[in-house]
Amino acid sequence: MKRVERIIYFRHSKANQRSDHDLYFLRNDQKTANAYRAGALDAYGNAPEQGVSSGTGVPCGHCLNIVPEGEGFLVVAHRPFSILQPYAETGPIFICQSDCSAPSATEIPQVLEASPEYLIKAYTSNQRIKYGTGAIVPKENFTSKLSALLARSDLAFVDIRSAKNNCWLTRVTHQT
Secondary structure: OOOOOOOOEEEOOOOOOOOOOEEEEEOHHHHHHHHOOOOOOOOOOOOOOOEEEOOOOEEOOOOOOOOOOEEEEEEEEEEHHHHHOOOOOOOOEEEEEOOOOOOOOOOHHHOOOOEEEEEEEOOOOOOOEEOOOOOEHHHHHHHHHHHHHHOOOOOEEEEEEOOOOOOEEEEEEEEE
């Protein structure tokens, strides 16, 4: 299944002024989430697996919230790249089993507030990892690190994954 993204916007600037480092969080769109809910196959050709959330550690790749305790979720192998190539990583993502909606466009998504640290990797416009950009980043340094990476002309986006389990959480780009 081809990955389709929807932009979630977070303004990393002061006093509502536009910045060269505005951050845009990308997520799986409603069509993709609904396809998985209907049984569409994942990146490895498997049907989605089902589970029930404990209320922690289950970040939805569609609404970018933690799946609430007692709610059902799906887990699928996900490859958020448009072409197959050596750097096109595949990892697990969770999707709320029932319909869910996007977070406010002006706040950092809940999935990026649930952990003390995150794994980030920056990529070039041809979707290749830029060596030297991968890091485990504490939540406190998160937005400044993303802004610094995305200010570089040789980088197109940053993928954010769980630092402990490698689950793909979101992709971040910038608009100028």
